[in-house]
Amino acid sequence: MKTKPAMLFVIVLAVAAPPSARSVQSATAPPLRDCELTEQRDIGVWDDVFLSDDQDDIILRRGDALFSLSVTGTTDPRELTKASILANSEIVACASTGERIWLFLQSTKTSPFAIDAHSGKVSEFKIPRLSIPGNNTPGIQSHVIVRHAGAALLMIAGGDSDTWPRDGNRPIYFWISLKSGRIIRFPVGWDLNYFSRDQRVAVFDTPQENRFQRRPLQAVDMETGDYVERIPDRRKELCVPFNWTETQVVKPLYVRHAESGDRDHFAGISLRGLVLPFDLHLKETSYLSIAKAEDDFAGFRLRREGATAVEPSPFWLVGLKQPPNPEHVTPAISGFAMLKRGNCVYATTGDGPNGASSEAFFRTHSDKSTWNVLDGVQRLPELDNQFVDKDYVEDKMTVNVIDGFGSHNSLALCLFSHLRGDMRSHVLSLQGKRPGKPLKPMTWRRAIILTSDGERYMTDVFREGNVPDLIWLHNSGKVIMGKHFWQTSGSTRERKVQLSETTLRLGRKRE
Secondary structure (H helix, E strand, O other): OOOOOOOEEEEEEEOOOOOOOOOOOOOOOOOEEEEEEEEEEEEEEEOEEEEOOOOOEEEEEEOOEEEEEEOOOOOOOEEEEEOHHHOOEEEEEEEEEOOEEEEEEEEOOOOOEEEEOOOOOEEEOOOOOOOOOOOOOOEEEEEEEEHHHOEEEEEEEOOOOOOOOOHHHOOEEEEEEOOOOOEEEOOOOOEEEEEEOOOOEEEEEOOOOOOOOOOOEEEEEOOOOOEEOOOOOOOOOOEEEOOOOOOOOOEEEEEEOHHHOOOEEEEEEEEOOEEEEOOOOOOOOEEEEEEEEEOOEEEEEEEEOOOOOOOOEEEEEEEOOOOOOOEEEEEEEEEEEEOHHHOEEEEEEEEOOOOOEEEEEEEOOOOOOEEEOOOOOOOOOOOOHHHOOOOOEEEEEEEEEEEEEOOOOOEEEEEEEEEEEEOHHHHHHHOOOOOOOOOOOEEEEEEEEEEOOOOEEEEOOOOOOOOOOEEEEEOOOEEEEEOEEEEEEOOEEEEEEEEEEEEEEEEEEOO
């Protein structure tokens, strides 16, 4: 979710009957086509903006009202519901099921709550005897949405320090039905530990009975919120551990081996009730970093033990069918997007003369071929020899790979930024000195849109000015961009978002 200062643009790429689908049979990139700019439309200033990956609408908030902006249409945002509790709130997550679209929000004035965007029904996550707002209102620290069980778990913490019911402001957990909005608050002292392999059972650590013994476990049926007797045994069964920093839909499966005690070993993925166990025969301990599913495939990165999610890591691909047959695509990437039929786009690292740059590649699953997304695109000229290998010279290209969202055929956007400059200039100018021959600073930016069939289109929209805070690409063709800004009124300072919409039409092959 993003919301904050300045201007937000929405770009429409009218993917009007692109050339017939074809499979890339070689490492030669397809012809590069242009996007034609045809229209721009202002959509106004908003307090909050939220995108749900599986929806074709964007949820907006202005004051105490929620609105929906159809990404596939051209109409103005329409009001969904209004409630006083919405004022001063922030949308944290969204879960749709049937006719309901539940939004989970935290507020500077109230307890966290859920609201059905269609009916306006509100369910509050209240904690008895907690002072609200006190010296701080509680927030949604993490969440697990299990759509196939029709429920979600929320981890809430950060409330008033004087009246919070747990030492160290440790969290309180809530269960909510996505069908009815019914809420269950679990006892103080419970901590979510792991799930069964299909996430239909959640297992909690309960308060310790004896000081030197393990905490007792309690299992909960995710569909009903009821306690159940049978507890999945992590020492014998595949399980999905709870990680409060990870909220993606594709979950990791881990198994424990007798010889390594409580150490988890990666053993597959779990997605919407589908369990895909597999053994990658890894030589070192690895954990799921980033995982995405599209069509009948999932792509995932595995990080080594001790590494962060942003560190380049191996990229794997697996079909969502039994038996799974995972494929090691490439050893180190920094980002990727999944397209239809197992095709994908990924960014590598360690490229360029000094190994500091990134490149983007399109990969066709059917024949395993790859080609560089920038093939045939004129880049910055090579760095002059006198500046090569100089530690005061920055010469680096980065790639931001952005997934398409919503229905329709999948798209991906690669945003390239190449910065070149002399880092001595500013330091020496402060000392009243001038460097020898300085390196002329340069910024080069290109954006290329890719279809699932491997067609590529270039747009000039991102070339000038700063990169927007928001860039959302809808699979119908719209791209939503935006910047955040702060608005001050008297003693109040509020974060705002301004939206606008630009239409691009995918054009013909360049001459």
